[in-house]
Amino acid sequence: MDELELFQRLGVALAIGLLFGLERGRHQRDQREGGRIAGLRTFALAGLLGGVNGWLASLTAPVVLALAFLGLSVLLGVSYWLRLKEDDDVGLTTEIAFLLAFSLGAASVLGNMPAAAAVAVIAAVMLSMKKPLHRWVSRIKRLELEAVLKLGLLSVVILPLLPNQGYGPGAALNPYQIWWAVVLVAGLSFFGYAAIRLGGASLGPLVTGLFGGLASSTSTTLALSRLVRLQTDLVQHAAAGIVIAGSVTFLRILVLVAVFQPSLVAPLAIPMGVMAGFGFAGAAVLWFPTRHAEEGQGPLEELDNPLELSAALAFGALLSLILLAVQTLRDWMGSTGVYAGAALSGVTDVDALTISVSNLVADDLARTTGATAIFIAAAVNTVVKAGISFGVGGSALGLRVGPVYAAVIMAGAVSLWVLGWGI
Known part of the structure; x- marks a missing residue:
């Protein structure tokens, strides 16, 4: 030099x-x-x-x-x-x-x-950051730390040993890809879970909805709906938090397809982005009248640690089941079968269906069919969360969440149709 x-x-x-x-x-x-x-x-x-x-x-x-x-x-x-x-x-x-x-x-x-x-x-x-780090460490539960260490062991040590090839009908079951999906989804979920745990209930339903959407929008919806039953004056806050959690789901879908099938990002970016945008706008409308009110302090006890070994294995089993079901329905009914599988999957989970369809697109499923299937799953899951708001939180909560979600689904469907990927 x-x-x-x-x-x-x-x-x-x-x-x-x-x-x-x-x-x-x-x-x-x-x-x-x-x-x-x-x-x-x-x-x-x-x-x-x-x-x-x-x-x-x-x-x-x-x-x-x-x-x-x-x-x-x-x-x-x-x-x-x-x-x-x-x-x-x-x-x-x-x-x-x-x-x-x-x-x-x-x-x-x-x-x-x-x-x-x-x-x-x-x-x-x-x-x-000595004090903040020490404070955060003091709030970590022993079971949470053990769960992180267990999953780290299984992913870092076991993942490289799994065979990277397909088994079963249509070679739909790839152990390596299935477990990699488990690690990714659990890690994404744990980020939201940890944000809620470390931030505490003082963050209020709005931020809880944001991070709860990363952990589990369905669980967040259920938790906030139960909170309304205990504190009816929080109905407006809870409604905004629920809609935010549901809107984060659409962005989460884009993250998953970007990882597992980047070619699906293009046909899904506008529909999912529009749905997320309408959702956040609806949440803002719900929140605006309450912006000067005191936020709720109720913690979300219903959110389970997504890095518990049982939760990770349960998602792996669900993903395997959906992979087989979608492949079987596709072989039997073609694209209609994929749509049917997406609708059934959306009742309980969107992540597994998104990954499953991404794998099919990697083989020979048309991108338009895959994008439509993922939209169907997201729409059905959104309807389910609106139903939870009505059934658990009551009509006051449901009549606030329902119209926003209806607008979200309609906006997504129109954008999908206008772009030429008809439903």
Whole structure:
């Protein structure tokens, strides 16, 4: 490298150290002078030291950098030991950050500068989020943590071992693809579930509806409908939350087809987008009169952890059943059979049907047929959620949710027809 590039890289190394030092200095600002392990200047020098040693290693041998890192580790180890003799409750965060600043300083000289800078920013953000992270961790239930670890084991360890080939009628059952679908849907659902759990009930029905739509729009509808039974003054809030959850479902469908069959995105983007848009607009109309009212505080106890092993396996079994049913109905009745299977599936689930149809389109099912089938499943599922609002939440809730959902389905059907993918 030439001199200009070297100075640029050393400048990045120094900036990385300054960034770490700024965060650590602020974190330790209440400690007495001399009582801090490292502040702004020391971290800046550590980053620059890493850059200089990286430069020397490029001129001589990599062992130079290794010895410098080892020497710095020993120095920090001795410092930590001395502090531990005075206080038995001492963390290692600052020491780790110091070594990371040194390492990233070296990486900025020897490797990719933007990557080193990006890692430094991410690390600084994590260092600054001590209290929020600790608060979130304290709210995680043991069963939730175990569920995440179990699914991680099954997906990371087992998934690569599954055969990636079809079995059964029409080779509809592919173990690898089925389990990959389980991992994706469960992960997407868990994101919404975790947002509700970590955010708490104080977020209110609106945000609950948003994240509940990722977890399970049907479960969210049921939970908010039951909430209205307990707190009738929340009917307007709950109606808006239910419609938001249902609208998120249409965007979720687009995410799934983008992963499993990108060619379906084009025929579905406008219908699903229109349905989501009408839904969010309807939710805004429902929410507007209540925008100054206090939001409800009822938690959604009915939402099950989607990363429980039983929930993941149940979805895998449902997906396998729908794959077989749609394939069988298609062989028996052609496109009409696919539509019938979509309508039946929509009563309970949209994700499984979306993935099933995506697999059929990957073989030889026409894109227009696949798009129409997915629309039918989404429409039927929307009608079911409107029925839950009426049956569980009462007429006051149902008469607010029902007309919005009717407009959503009508708008989706018209957009599908206008685009030439007739129903």
